[in-house]
Each structure stands twice: as C-alpha cells, then as structure tokens.
Amino acid sequence: MNGPVIVRPPVDGPAGAAVTTRAGGVSTGPFTACNLGWGQGDAADAVLANRRAVCAALGLDPARVSVGRQVHGTVVRATGPPPVPGGFGGALEGWPDGDGLTTAAPGAGLAVLGADCLPILLWRRDVPRVAAVHSGWRGLAFGIVENAVAALGDPSRTGAAIGPGVGPCCYEVGDDVRGRFTARFGPSPVRGRHLDLAGAARAALTQAGVPAEAVWLLETCTRCDGGRWFSYRRDGAATGRQAGIVWPAVSASGA
Numbered sequence: 001m002n003g004p005v006i007v008r009p010p011v012d013g014p015a016g017a018a019v020t021t022r023a024g025g026v027s028t029g030p031f032t033a034c035n036l037g038w039g040q041g042d043a044a045d046a047v048l049a050n051r052r053a054v055c056a057a058l059g060l061d062p063a064r065v066s067v068g069r070q071v072h073g074t075v076v077r078a079t080g081p082p083p084v085p086g087g088f089g090g091a092l093e094g095w096p097d098g099d100g101l102t103t104a105a106p107g108a109g110l111a112v113l114g115a116d117c118l119p120i121l122l123w124r125r126d127v128p129r130v131a132a133v134h135s136g137w138r139g140l141a142f143g144i145v146e147n148a149v150a151a152l153g154d155p156s157r158t159g160a161a162i163g164p165g166v167g168p169c170c171y172e173v174g175d176d177v178r179g180r181f182t183a184r185f186g187p188s189p190v191r192g193r194h195l196d197l198a199g200a201a202r203a204a205l206t207q208a209g210v211p212a213e214a215v216w217l218l219e220t221c222t223r224c225d226g227g228r229w230f231s232y233r234r235d236g237a238a239t240g241r242q243a244g245i246v247w248p249a250v251s252a253s254g255a
C-alpha cells in the first residue's frame with residue numbers, strides 16, 4: 001500500500017498535530033482507503049492496519065493514542081498515559097464518551113474522528129499540553145471549544161488548528177441552529193440558510209481568548225472534495241472517518 005497522506009498543521013510549540021486524509025491505506029469500497037473509524041462496517045483488520053500506518057508515519061505508538069466514543073457532547077476528558085481505557089490500536093466498544101480529550105503526557109496522542117464534523121486540535125505554545133475536539137454544530141453551540149481552551153489553562157499561550165469539515169457551501173441548517181449561532185457568534189458564521197462551521201469554530205476559539213494569529217484553518221469542504229475526505233452527507237452512513245491527532249512533544253526541540 002502507499003503510505004497515508006497526512007496534512008501537518010504548523011505548530012509553534014512543543015507539540016505535534018496531524019490531519020489524515022482518505023488517501024493511502026488498505027480499506028476498500030466506500031472506506032477507500034485510509035479509514036480510521038470503527039463501527040461503520042469496514043473490516044477491523046483494515047482499520048487497525050490504517051491506524052498503525054498513520055501512527056508509524058507520525059512516530060506515535062498506537063497503544064498510547066487515545067480516542068473516545070463521540071456523542072456530540074461537550075465534556076473534555078483528561079487522559080493518558082496510558083490511554084483511558086484503551087488505545088487507537090484496539091476496538092472502540094466500551095470506551096467512555098470523549099468528544100474532547102486533553103493530556104500533558106509527552107508522546108501520548110489524542111485522536112478525534114470525523115466525516116463532516118470538525119477535528120479541532122489545540123496545544124499550549126509554551127508547555128507540552130494538548131487537547132483534541134470533535135465538533136459539529138452541537139458541540140460548538142454548547143461550548144466544547146471553550147471547555148478545551150479552559151482545560152489548557154492559558155488562552156493567550158494556546159494555538160489551534162481547525163481541520164476538515166463540511167463547508168458553508170454544503171451545510172444547510174434549520175432556523176433554530178442559525179439562531180443559536182447568530183446569538184453566540186454574531187452574523188458571520190451564517191450564510192443564508194447555511195452554516196460556516198469552521199468560521200464558527202474560529203470565532204469560538206478567539207472569543208475564548210486564543211489569539212487570532214494562533215489559529216490555523218484548513219480551507220476545504222469534506223462533502224465537495226471526495227478525493228481527499230470522507231463525508232457522511234455525501235456518502236451516507238457507510239463511509240470512513242478521517243482523524244485529527246495531536247500530541248505533546250517528547251522533547252522540547254520538536255515533535
């Protein structure tokens with residue numbers, strides 16, 4: 001197989017961050033090729049092979065990468081080491097909810113999975129401490145980004161990367177959701193009947209005190225770009241998951 005194609009957001013601190021794409025990997029059919037999600041119907045051995053390949057490319061031990069059960073909640077759970085209660089190298093069943101994860105353990109990764117929802121990766125720019133967030137509109141509206149920023153302890157020294165999600169071109173939402181976002185973030189994340197999820201995430205980060213220049217945003221749309229991304233809205237329930245992964249550096253010199 002070709003190695004997984006991975007996007008590396010710039011990180012100005014003792015941490016590493018990565019966003020996987022669907023390119024490079026061993027999954028087939030609707031899960032082609034680098035599916036990292038469990039429970040959508042892909043073969044378990046393929047998912048594990050993809051997860052191992054991604055971790056190898058990033059220099060991470062899959063047994064030290066945490067992933068939670070994602071329920072569109074707002075809790076940010078402290079983890080690792082070891083990952084609580086398991087790792088990226090095993091099955092998802094029986095794991096606690098974890099749309100938000102945080103750790104200060106060097107080399108311990110945090111993974112969030114998505115197929116239209118945003119992976120949002122955060123790190124302290126001065127000390128090895130990171131957080132990862134999986135968020136659709138519910139998480140954003142109910143404060144998971146603010147919770148993750150607070151968990152890191154110093155917004156002025158926090159950086160963030162907003163990964164691939166469904167773009168404002170493809171994300172129509174109801175009146176109630178638009179109303180929530182206008183009330184919380186002002187008019188800019190709402191475009192007609194559509195919602196700019198990434199723009200709202202950026203607003204949530206800066207409102208929580210993260211400097212605007214410390215927020216990196218991947219300009220894309222998971223539904224429009226089927227060559228790079230899995231998309232629930234485009235392909236339905238049987239599709240794969242890309243991941244955002246963040247980890248505190250093992251040494252101060254880099255990830």
Ligand SMILES: [Zn+2]
Pocket residue numbers: 166167168169170221222223224
């Ligand atoms: Zn689109």
